[in-house]
Amino acid sequence: MSGDAKKQQRFIYAGCDLGICTAKVVITENRTILACEIVPYKSFPHKAAAAAMEGALRRAGVSGDGVIPCLSTGFGHKAVRFADRTAPDITCLLRGLRVLNPxxxxxxxxxxxxxxxxxxxxxxxxxxxxxxxxxxxxxxxxxxxxxxxxxxxxxxxxxxxxxxxxxxxxxxxxxxxxxxxxxxxxxxxxxxxxxxxxxxxxxxxxxxxxxxxxxxxxxxxxxxxxxxxxxxxxxxxxxxxxxxxDLGGVDPQIVAAFGAALLAEESDLAGTKPGVDRR
Missing domain, CATH: 3.30.420.40 (ATPase, nucleotide binding domain)
Structure with missing residues (x-):
């Protein structure tokens, strides 16, 4: 990889909290929220999760091609088909809070x-x-x-x-x-x-x-x-x-999704997907 390419390399992660009423996705880089998306739904939770992911990526200005390491949580975590792993919602919630307000x-x-x-x-x-x-x-x-x-x-x-x-x-x-x-x-x-x-x-x-x-x-x-x-x-x-x-102005509805993204970033998904080269 050239020097210019290395400078442009970005490590982007996602967390998806799929509840019974809404799908929440947070995109992070260096433990900082780049963007989030909340999608209400009544049926087809996997579609709501996909729509939330697409919307969050668009807001973050990140290309949708390739695979972004993602951790899912919440009531419908199994329906998040693009997630690499899952974690309990309380674990994600506490992780997000720890960063937002220790x-x-x-x-x-x-x-x-x-x-x-x-x-x-x-x-x-x-x-x-x-x-x-x-x-x-x-x-x-x-x-x-x-x-x-x-x-x-x-x-x-x-x-x-x-x-x-x-x-x-x-x-x-x-x-x-x-x-x-x-x-x-x-x-x-x-x-x-x-x-x-x-x-x-x-x-x-x-x-x-x-x-x-x-x-x-x-x-x-x-x-x-x-x-x-x-x-x-x-x-x-x-x-x-x-x-x-105070949670630093962060939407209280996305704290668990933020924590999920942090866990994805911190665990680095066991080294299998350290990030995505976004150039």
């Missing part, structure tokens, strides 16, 4: 189907975890179902919940029963805004209750798609009496 000692991760709280050792190792696996309460799916039942859009959630003067808490945590409860409250003449605000209070209370199952060590970060919902995040902060740590 001071974080507790993470609350809330996605479409995930709700967990973990505390982290000084070396970034997992100490303790509380997780909700068999119930939608407190998760993104629960919020989406309730918002739809109230005939709002997700984009309207923040403004409309703040318009409430008398929030009405939802007592049911089962998503099916909670949806029926919401409809009954509306039929009784309660304001949609009050019911929506009460739903937010109930969701935040569930998230906070899971966090309290472990020792909450400062600093605390909230990750996952639900962390992007400002009204939910603020209410969780209020109920726990804390402020969430």
């Amino acid at each position: 001071q974080v000692r507790t993470v609350i991760d809330v996605g479409g189907h995930t709700l967990l709280a973990s505390n982290i050792g000084q070396n970034g190792d997992l100490l303790e975890t509380a997780i909700v696996e068999d119930c939608a309460a407190g998760k993104g799916l629960f919020i989406e179902v309730m918002v739809k039942a109230l005939e709002f859009t997700m984009e309207e959630l923040v403004a409309c919940s703040l318009a409430s003067e008398n929030p009405i808490r939802i007592t049911n945590t089962c998503v099916v029963l909670a949806e029926s409860e919401v409809i009954s409250l509306i039929n009784e003449g309660h304001s949609r805004f009050d019911v929506l605000a009460g739903t937010i209070l109930s969701v935040a209370a569930k998230i906070a209750s899971v966090a309290r199952r472990i020792d909450i060590l400062p600093e605390v970060a909230m990750t996952g798609g639900v962390a992007k919902n400002a009204v939910v995040a603020r209410e969780v902060e209020r109920q726990l009496g804390l402020k969430f740590a």
Whole structure:
């Protein structure tokens, strides 16, 4: 390889976090995020993962030819056909947090189907975890179902919940029963805004209750798609009496995908694919 070619050699890596609702891909170079892409989906997760990869590469200005070392994680990690290896989502999440903010000692991760709280050792190792696996309460799916039942859009959630003067808490945590409860409250003449605000209070209370199952060590970060919902995040902060740590402006939904890319880069895929020569 000529001297000019060596100067142009770049080592690009990818991480793909394929959840039950979205595919997230992060492209890194030298442990730095070049680009990311989030693709929502309802079916065909492998297509969503491929679309997210294509979009992230395009945003990064990286050629799509050749093979980029990629590590997959998340609920649908087996459907990421272009990945070279996989790792548990909690491993990827903690790795991403370690780089974004090494001071974080507790993470609350809330996605479409995930709700967990973990505390982290000084070396970034997992100490303790509380997780909700068999119930939608407190998760993104629960919020989406309730918002739809109230005939709002997700984009309207923040403004409309703040318009409430008398929030009405939802007592049911089962998503099916909670949806029926919401409809009954509306039929009784309660304001949609009050019911929506009460739903937010109930969701935040569930998230906070899971966090309290472990020792909450400062600093605390909230990750996952639900962390992007400002009204939910603020209410969780209020109920726990804390402020969430800064992640350097990085989208909280891509932290696990970032960690996956870091693991791909750091492990170098056992030396089989040290990177891609992008000239």
